[in-house]
Amino acid sequence: MSPQSKPRKKKQGKAPGRRPEQQSPYGALLESAAALRSESWLLADAWASELYATLWLAGSGTDPLVEALRKMDDPAALTALRALAGVGTEESRSAAFAAAETVAARGVAEPSWYVAGTVPDFRDAFLVTNLLGDVEVIAITQERAGLGETVLFMRQPVLGATAIELFATPAEGTVALLEDMIASTPEAFRDEITPLSASDVYDRVWPDVEQFWEDGPDEEAEEGLMGEEDVRHPVQLIALADARVSLLVPKEYEIPAVSPERTDEVVEAFLASEHGIADVEAARAFARIVVSAAVEQNRDPVVYGPASLTAVLILNVAAKLHVSDADLALLPEIVRAWAYFTVDARDLPRDEARAVWDEELPTVLAEFSEAYADPELVAERDGQFR
Structure with missing residues (x-):
């Protein structure tokens, strides 16, 4: 047998000239966004708010992500942008919305829950406190695409927001949700539910939102994003609260000041x-x-x-x-x-x-x-x- 006809062992390793395929830095994010496409707007908002908080804690903000998603012809990218357009500051929401419109114009499929031109409209709001008024729960219900969504904003005077929760409003209404809360913690709250106007809510909650962003990230906020407690740390839904509360009053509205x-x-x-x-x-x-x-x-x-x-x-x-x-x-x-x-x-x-x-x-x-x-x-x- 000539040397040329002898069987040769295959060389181990990569084929010459081939480079390893690079993973997209947004792979995990797109995968989680894809799972939201057939869920609900409510879940998308909660997802986007937590993402917003993660980027805020990292110091990057949403701009680099929004710009990257804008260049993708991917339904998951559009889903992420539609969700981000519903949370955070007016500026960040506008940037995400404009990017989403660019992606949608290229024919990318919208998530099943998205309805163009729809924003949350105020339905009602109520206040529950403990006896001395040191703990407040403000329930804000807004309606979007025919569905009620309730944000429970828990706060303390001086200290600000202590927790924020998001619920699909029960068919029985916002009051029923609060009645269940009072019944489950009978020693914590007074059995009184006080109606609030949209401006009443804004007057109470908006300063807490501003205070939260001004104070900056802390260790508790970082732990809150990774923790598994039943009650969320405010950092997880503060971006959602920012967007929802800012819609309650006209832009020119000013909170009445207590007279000196x-x-x-x-x-x-x-x-x-x-x-x-x-x-x-x-x-x-x-x-x-x-x-x-x-x-x-x-x-x-x-x-x-x-x-x-x-x-x-x-x-x-x-x-x-x-x-x-x-x-x-x-x-x-x-x-x-x-x-x-x-x-x-x-x-x-x-x-x-x-x-x-x-x-x-x-x-x-x-x-x-x-x-x-x-x-x-x-x-x-x-x-x-x-």
């Missing part, structure tokens, strides 16, 4: 109440701090509960003011007097509301004391209590 005159009015009302504090000037100094803080936040100054009072005590007293030992000794008495005053000023059930304050005040004062002793806050103080 309200500061003196409430301080004097507190001093005229049966506060029982011998050192009136200490009571005046405290009242001016908590009232001014509320007015600066555009909140009515008598709407305080344990969480909001704790936050103001830490942010406006412990972090900013030197308090003498004598005044520190007076604070428990002054804080209790202020708490009782807010109960009467808001016409809450007196005995029940005072009992709640009595239960919560030790925690409020303990958290303030801990903050006041914090060396970092000690170093930051540059003012005086009085």
Whole structure:
């Protein structure tokens, strides 16, 4: 057998001249978007909001993604763009919509749920709170393509959004959804459901949306995107809330401001109440701090509960003011007097509301004391209590 006729072993490895096929950096995203094509607009919005939050946390924003999707003749790319056009800022929504129109004009198939020219229209909204008004749940129901969609926006005065949930509105309506929530947590909320107008919702929620973006990403936000808790971290649906709430009022609308005159009015009302504090000037100094803080936040100054009072005590007293030992000794008495005053000023059930304050005040004062002793806050103080 000649050498030329001997069988040869095949060489292992890649064929000469061939390069490895490169994976698209958007492969996983397109795969998840493709799964949304036959789902619902509601699920698409939730998906897009979480994507928006991921890009926000990464610092890239949506512009690079939208530009990449605009160049693709892929139904999944169009689905992603239609979803992104429903969340985030007006600018980002407009960019995603324009890109989607470009892709659709090339004949790419739309997702089954998309209806051209449709935006969520306000149907109704309601407010549920705990007794002292320190925890609020605002249910906003909007209708799109004949279907009701409800955003539950959970918030605390001073602290802002604590959780956001999205639901297909039950056939029984928004109130039924809230009634189920109250029934499932009977100790958490008052059995009162208060109707809100579209502007009422905007006045309450829009400052929280702005505050969220201004504060920037934090560790909790990053954990919230990867966590598996039943209640979502606001970062997951804040982009959706931004879009939905911004549609509630005309562009020229401005949130009514609490009058600065309200500061003196409430301080004097507190001093005229049966506060029982011998050192009136200490009571005046405290009242001016908590009232001014509320007015600066555009909140009515008598709407305080344990969480909001704790936050103001830490942010406006412990972090900013030197308090003498004598005044520190007076604070428990002054804080209790202020708490009782807010109960009467808001016409809450007196005995029940005072009992709640009595239960919560030790925690409020303990958290303030801990903050006041914090060396970092000690170093930051540059003012005086009085």
